[in-house]
Amino acid sequence: MSLSIKDDEIDIVIGALRPDLTSFMNEWRTIFSRFHLIIVKDPDLKEELKIPEGFNLDVYKKPDIDRVVGTSTSTIFSGYSCRYFGYLVSRKKYIISVDDDCYPAKDNKGILVDAVAQHITNLTTPATPFFFNTLYDPFTEGADFVRGYPFSLRSGVQCALSCGLWLNLADYDAPTQALKPEERNSRYVDAVLTVPARTLMPISGINIAFNREVIGPALLPSLRLGGEGKFRWETMEDIWSGMCVKVVCDHLGHGVKTGMPYVWRNDRGDAIASLRKEWEGVKLMEEVVPFFQSVRLSREAKTTEDCVAEVANVVKEQLGSKDPMFARAAKAMVDWVKLWKSVGSST
Amino acid sequence: MAEPATATQAAAPAVPQLKDELDIVIPTIRNLDFLEMWRPFFQPYHLIIVQDGDPSKTIKVPDGFDYELYNRNDINRILGPKASCISFKDSACRCFGYMVSKKKYIFTIDDDCFVAKDPSGKAINALEQHIKNLLSPSTPFFFNTLYDPFRDGADFVRGYPFSLREGVPTAVSHGLWLNIPDYDAPTQLVKPLERNTRFVDAVLTIPKGTLFPMCGMNLAFDRELIGPAMYFGLMGDGQPIGRYDDMWAGWCTKVVCDHLGLGVKTGLPYIYHSKASNPFVNLRKEYKGIFWQEEIIPFFQQTVLPKDCTTVQKCYIELAKQVKEKLSKVDPYFDKLAEAMVTWIEAWDELNPTGSSVTNGKAK
Numbered sequence: 001m002s003l004s005i006k007d008d009e010i011d012i013v014i015g016a017l018r019p020d021l022t023s024f025m026n027e028w029r030t031i032f033s034r035f036h037l038i039i040v041k042d043p044d045l046k047e048e049l050k051i052p053e054g055f056n057l058d059v060y061k062k063p064d065i066d067r068v069v070g071t072s073t074s075t076i077f078s079g080y081s082c083r084y085f086g087y088l089v090s091r092k093k094y095i096i097s098v099d100d101d102c103y104p105a106k107d108n109k110g111i112l113v114d115a116v117a118q119h120i121t122n123l124t125t126p127a128t129p130f131f132f133n134t135l136y137d138p139f140t141e142g143a144d145f146v147r148g149y150p151f152s153l154r155s156g157v158q159c160a161l162s163c164g165l166w167l168n169l170a171d172y173d174a175p176t177q178a179l180k181p182e183e184r185n186s187r188y189v190d191a192v193l194t195v196p197a198r199t200l201m202p203i204s205g206i207n208i209a210f211n212r213e214v215i216g217p218a219l220l221p222s223l224r225l226g227g228e229g230k231f232r233w234e235t236m237e238d239i240w241s242g243m244c245v246k247v248v249c250d251h252l253g254h255g256v257k258t259g260m261p262y263v264w265r266n267d268r269g270d271a272i273a274s275l276r277k278e279w280e281g282v283k284l285m286e287e288v289v290p291f292f293q294s295v296r297l298s299r300e301a302k303t304t305e306d307c308v309a310e311v312a313n314v315v316k317e318q319l320g321s322k323d324p325m326f327a328r329a330a331k332a333m334v335d336w337v338k339l340w341k342s343v344g345s346s347t
Numbered sequence: 348m349a350e351p352a353t354a355t356q357a358a359a360p361a362v363p364q365l366k367d368e369l370d371i372v373i374p375t376i377r378n379l380d381f382l383e384m385w386r387p388f389f390q391p392y393h394l395i396i397v398q399d400g401d402p403s404k405t406i407k408v409p410d411g412f413d414y415e416l417y418n419r420n421d422i423n424r425i426l427g428p429k430a431s432c433i434s435f436k437d438s439a440c441r442c443f444g445y446m447v448s449k450k451k452y453i454f455t456i457d458d459d460c461f462v463a464k465d466p467s468g469k470a471i472n473a474l475e476q477h478i479k480n481l482l483s484p485s486t487p488f489f490f491n492t493l494y495d496p497f498r499d500g501a502d503f504v505r506g507y508p509f510s511l512r513e514g515v516p517t518a519v520s521h522g523l524w525l526n527i528p529d530y531d532a533p534t535q536l537v538k539p540l541e542r543n544t545r546f547v548d549a550v551l552t553i554p555k556g557t558l559f560p561m562c563g564m565n566l567a568f569d570r571e572l573i574g575p576a577m578y579f580g581l582m583g584d585g586q587p588i589g590r591y592d593d594m595w596a597g598w599c600t601k602v603v604c605d606h607l608g609l610g611v612k613t614g615l616p617y618i619y620h621s622k623a624s625n626p627f628v629n630l631r632k633e634y635k636g637i638f639w640q641e642e643i644i645p646f647f648q649q650t651v652l653p654k655d656c657t658t659v660q661k662c663y664i665e666l667a668k669q670v671k672e673k674l675s676k677v678d679p680y681f682d683k684l685a686e687a688m689v690t691w692i693e694a695w696d697e698l699n700p701t702g703s704s705v706t707n708g709k710a711k
Contacts, residue, residue, distance in 0.1 A: 131557075131559070131560075131644065132553055132557050132558065132613075133559075134521065134529075134562070134613055135523070135543065140545075142544060142545055143543070143545065144534050144538065145530075145531075146528065146529050146530060146562070147529050147531040147534075147562070147594070148531070148560025148561075148591070148593075148640065150644050151637065152641055153644075163492065165492065165493070170504065171504050171505050172503075172504060172505055173503075173504075173506070173507075176503065183502070185493065186500060187501065187548055189494060189547060189548050190545055190546065190547050191545075195490055196554050197557075198556055198557075199489075199555075202489075202491075202492060202504050202505060202507055203492075203506075204504065204505065232505065236506065239506035242506075258490075258492050282509065285506055286508050286509070288508075289508045
C-alpha cells in the first residue's frame with residue numbers, strides 16, 4: 001500500500017443483493033477490516049441482512065435511501081444499482097466496490113491477493129493512455145517504459161478508474177456461459193495496463209475502484225433492461241455506466257487501467273435460465289458501442305458533471321427515439337447529475 | 348525464468364505448422380550459434396540469413412538447416428541502385444530478407460535471443476505461439492478485458508458486441524522478452540541491473556488508433572497482408588540515427604493496419620534476451636531519435652490515409668509523401684527516408700511482381 005494514502009481516504013462499497021453476508025465478510029476480513037465500509041442493501045431484498053461483527057461500517061437500507069433521496073427516486077437503486085447509493089453518500093477520495101459473491105483470489109504463487117491494495121496502487125500511479133507500453137504498466141516494480149516510448153509522455157496522467165478481473169466465474173454474458181457451461185477462468189495474468197485513449201471496452205462493475213473526487217458523478221445508475229434481474233447476466237447497467245465513464249475520462253484526460261487485481265467469483269445462478277429471462281441486453285450493445293464510439297464532447301465540458309450532462313443529451317437526441325429504454329436512461333443521467341450536486345457533493 | 352531453456356529441454360512439436368509457408372529471417376554479423384538451441388523448433392523451416400557488416404567474413408550456419416544467405420554484395424547485386432534503401436552496418440538490413448522471401452509468413456529473431464521458459468519450467472516454442480497469434484483473428488475495434496478471446500480458456504466478456512466477435516485478420520504478432528528488456532539507452536544507464544522476470548500470460552490486440560513501440564527482436568507477420576509496410580528505414584553507416592529501424596516500421600505498419608482493418612497483437616510469446624548492448628553506444632545511436640520521436644509520434648497519430656489507398660503499397664507511398672511534407676522540417680534525414688521508402692516499394696514490387704497489388708483488407 002502506498003505510504004501516502006491513509007486508510008481513511010478509502011471507502012469500500014458493497015451492494016448486498018443477498019441477505020447473508022457472513023461468509024463474504026469473513027473471507028474478506030483480513031483485507032477489509034482496517035477500512036470503513038458502506039453496505040447498501042438492495043431495496044427489493046426483503047430479508048434482514050446478516051453481517052458479522054468486527055467491521056467499521058455503515059449500512060443503508062430502503063428506509064435510509066428513501067430518506068436521503070425520496071421514495072420516488074429510490075427505485076433507481078434497485079438490484080446491482082444499489083451500490084451507486086453508496087458512491088453517492090460516501091465522502092472519501094477512493095472507492096472500491098466488489099460484488100457480494102466474490103471472494104479474495106490467490107495469485108500464481110498461491111498468495112492471497114489484496115485487491116484493495118492493488119486497486120489503490122493502480123489509482124495512485126499514473127496511467128499512460130496516449131501511447132501503448134508493450135511491457136504493460138511501466139510504474140510496476142521491475143518494469144519501465146520500453147525503447148521508442150516518447151519521453152514527453154512518460155509522466156502519464158491521473159488514473160481515475162481501476163478495473164479488476166475475475167478468476168473462476170468470469171464476467172461472460174449469458175449466451176457465452178450457456179454455450180460453455182463448464183468454462184472457468186483459471187488464467188492469472190500478472191499485468192495492469194492502461195486502456196488507450198479513445199479505446200472503449202466493457203467495464204464490469206463486479207470488481208472496480210475509482211477516484212471519487214475526480215469522476216464520482218460519472219459512475220451512475222441509468223440504463224435498466226426490461227427484464228433486469230439479480231444476476232449479472234441479467235444486467236447491462238455497469239457496461240453502460242462504464243462506457244460513459246470512459247468517454248468522460250478520455251475527454252478530460254484521465255486514465256483507466258485494467259488487469260489486476262483478480263477476485264474469485266463464486267458460481268451462482270444458471271446462465272440458461274438468465275438467458276431465457278433476459279436476452280435483449282446482448283442485442284443492445286450493437287447500438288450502444290458505435291454510439292459511444294462516435295460521441296464527442298464539447299470544449300466547454302470541463303467538469304465531470306458537465307460531461308455527463310452532455311452525454312445524456314446526446315443519448316436523448318440520438319438513441320432516445322430508437323428505444324424508450326434509452327430515453328429513460330438519458331433522463332436518469334440528467335437526474336443523477338442533479339442528485340449528485342445536491343447529495344453527492346461534499347458539504 | 349532466471350535462465351533460458353537448454354537445448355535438450357526444447358521439444359519439437361509433432362507437426363511443424365506452416366512449414367512451407369513461413370521463412371525465418373535472421374540478421375547477423377557474428378555467428379549463428381544460437382540456432383543450436385532453437386533447432387527443435389526451427390529446423391523444419393527455411394531460414395533467410397541477412398549478413399550485416401563485412402561481406403568478406405564467412406558466417407557459419409550450423410549443419411542441418413535449410414537456408415539462403417545474403418551479404419552486402421548480394422544485396423547490391425540483386426537490387427542495383429535500389430540497394431541504397433537497405434541499411435548498412437545495422438540490423439535494419441533484415442528487411443531485405445522480407446523482400447526476397449517467397450513465403451506468406453515471416454518470423455524474425457535476433458541472434459542473441461534464446462528459448463525462454465514459462466513459469467512451469469517448460470521451454471517456450473516462440474514460433475508456434477506466433478503462428479497461433481497470426482492464424483487467429485484480432486479484435487482492434489473494442490477492447491476485450493480478458494485479452495485474446497480466441498485463446499483456450501478465454502472468451503469475449505459481457506458487453507462485447509456480437510457483430511465484432513469475428514474479428515479481423517491478424518497481420519502482426521509482436522512478442523516480448525524475458526531477462527534483458529528492450530529499454531532505450533537512458534533507461535539502461537539508470538537501471539543497468541533491471542531484468543524482466545515477469546511472465547505475463549496474455550496476448551492482446553493493440554486497439555485501432557493506438558500506436559506502440561514495435562521491437563524487431565521477436566516478431567512475426569503475414570507478409571502477404573502487410574509485408575511492404577515492414578521497411579526498417581535508413582539506419583547505421585552514414586545515417587544520423589540507429590536503433591529506430593523497428594520503431595519506424597512499427598509506426599508505419601500500425602497506421603497502415605488501422606487504415607486497412609488489419610490487426611496487430613502483442614504479448615506472448617516470450618524469448619530469453621541474453622545480451623545487453625552497450626548503453627553508451629546505444630545513446631549515441633538513439634540520441635537524435637529521442638528528440639525526433641517527439642515530432643514523429645504526433646505525426647503518425649494525426650496521419651490520415653485517403654480512402655483510395657486500398658493496398659499496402661498505396662498506403663505506404665502516401666505515407667512517404669506525408670513524411671516528406673511534414674517531417675522534412677524536423678531534419679533533412681526525413682527527406683532521404685521518404686525517398687528510401689519509395690525506393691523500397693519499387694524494389695518490393697520488382698521482386699514480388701504477381702499479386703503484389705491485390706487489395707488487402709478494406710480501407711476505412
